[in-house]
Amino acid sequence: MNNEINKKAKKFQGKIFLFFVLVFLSFSAFSQNQNLFEEGKELYKNGKYQQAINAWMEILETGEHSAELYFNLGNAQYKLNHIGPSVYYYEKALQLSPNDADIKNNLAYAENARIDAIEPLPKTVFAKWYENVSTIFTFEGWAILAVTFSVFFVILFLFYYFAFTERRKRLFFVSSMGVGLLLITSLTMAFLVYGDNSKNRPAIIFSSEIEVKTEPSMGSNVAFTLHEGTKVQIAAQDGNWYRITLADGKDGWIPATDLKQL
Secondary structure (H helix, E strand, O other), rough: OHHHHHHHHHHHHHHHHHHHHHHHHHHHHHHHHHHHHHHHHHHOOOOOOEEEHHHHHHHHHHHOOOHHHHHHHHHHHHOOOOOOHHHHHHHHHHOOOOOOOOHHHHHHHHHOOOOOOOOOOOOHHHHHHOOOHHHOOOHHHHHHHHHHHHHHHHHHHHHHHOOOOOHHHHHHHHHHHHHHHHHHHHHHHHHHHHHHHHHOEEEEEOOEEEEOOOOOOOOOOOEEEEOOEEEEEEEEEEEEEEEOOOOOOOOOEEEEEHHHEE
């Protein structure tokens, strides 16, 4: 009996020890990454852009990432006139912080430095409206909004159900219906944005210049030429080749090594 209790006690102590070790290692890794981030900022201020990039890349290698980290990487790459990587990291930052004005502004500067000027296909009024509304929140944001509205809907409906006066019943009923419409809207937007994200496979051209082929082989005809920093959509894959599409409707095949997926 005592031996069994001692075994359980030792097992419990082992778990507690392991927990504190993991907490300590996590704290140490966080402190190290914070030091690397500050070191990178200091190097950037002194004009040592490549060294700043090296410091920040060490943080990415640990699995840590943030909009601020990607934003700074984009700035350093832009200072070195690396248009492809700068656009890539600004786009990565924008994925994590889609409404950040500084990221959008610097991304626009980097995009203006690209060689390729691609005019997107004209959009309908509804498509423009949907694009503006859908980017207000991420999929997670729309989902959280839907859950919030569902809670308010239930509360208002309960108030309506238990209200004693006709005036209050009318007020809570109208309010619950209004919140119900918002719930349906946010839920619909969450599904639509999730569907868009599932189909969305953006990538950035990293090669200084690449010939886009009509077929997934080096011997096929050249459809057109692209340069670094151009944003494309991956439509299909055939071995080490990607079929890409542009905003203007053009498409073709390029080697997978010539681009980097976002």
